[in-house]
Amino acid sequence: MVLVICIALVPNLCFAHAAYNPYPKSQTINDVTTVPCTYFAWSEAYKNMGVELPMLGDAKGWYYGAKNLGYHVGPTVRENSIAVWDGATYGHVAYVTSYYEDPDNNAQYMVISHGGISYEGKPYAGTGIKRNDVRRAEVGSKTARGDTLLGYIYLDEPQSKLLASAEQVKPLYASCKHKFTEWVIVVDGECNEEGYKQRYCTKCRGYERELIDGTSHKFKKFTEFAYEGEEVVLNECEVCGTIVVGSIEEHEHRFTSWEVKRIPTMFEDGYSIRYCTYPDCNSAELLTMDATGIYPALFLIPIECIVCAILMWRFILWSKNNSSEFF
Secondary structure (H helix, E strand, C coil): CHHHHHHHHCHHHHCCCCCCCCCCCCEEECCEEECCHHHHHHHHHHHHHCCCCCCCCCHHHHHHHHHHCCCCEECCCCCCEEEEEECCCCCEEEEEEEEEEECCCCEEEEEEEECCCEECCEEHHHCCCEEEEEEECCCCCECCCCCEEEEEEECCCCCCHHHHCCCCCCECCCCCCCCECCCEEEECCECCECEEEEEEECCCCCEEEEEECCCCCCECCCEEEEECCEEEEEEEECCCCCEEECCCCCCCCCECCCEEEECCCCCCCEEEEEEECCCCCCCEEEEEECCCCHHHHHCCCCHHHHHHHHHHHHHHHHHHHCHHHHC
16 A cells, blocks of 8 residues: 555656657758758667767767767767768768768768758758768768768767766867867776776867776785685785686686676675676676665665655554544
């Protein structure tokens, strides 16, 4: 009964998350109204890859804006990526559906879908959306109107949690002939955890950030001890205290994602584990999670449930004391 009351009090928990496109559905440029390239590219990224991009400003700001927020970018065309051009007033973005090589012309081409297209003073196909359009795929190549291809935003790689949670900065202005400061390391990558560096343009006053791969652990000399009659090798990192089980070979570990083996309870610690995928390496990392304790665990209970439980208990006590009134 308490559970039913809690659900009734918190109806929003029953609704699924709905994606929000931060860009307007239409734009008017030179008296031609179309579906903007930004709105369309954002929608295609979400529809095809489930990626909800943030507000990245005008199209030409997407490349460096996405890079600074931890999305992977680069100069190589891929399917299901977003191509970004600099040029004109706003630049241009398009969703890449496929690509191919043309050995006769020694060129690479991509097939794109994009919005914001006009033809003879009218929106293309009535909406301004054009599919299966073909464009050159090499970075630096130009469109018919003179836009320059900056690169691609890759939607098939996860966003960096480090940069996603970092303090936001103004991205580079794409058309600027940048005058950069030296790279400065903001978070140093260590113990297989990524870091990042950034530099500043003194002309457009924008920032560019790049991820730094984590370094290997610095293990102490391994020790051996008996565990259930079997010799086990333990290694402890001098930097982060991570314990690795198994012999340490001379290679950089490539670990799987953390797998929760035991969830911490009020009285018992929990732990997660991940394994190195390097061939013939049996190393694993353990990550312990302290028991929650009695009082911290209470904070995990929704306040509505606590209120309902108190009200239900008061009702039970009252009904016992006044049971004669029901007969």
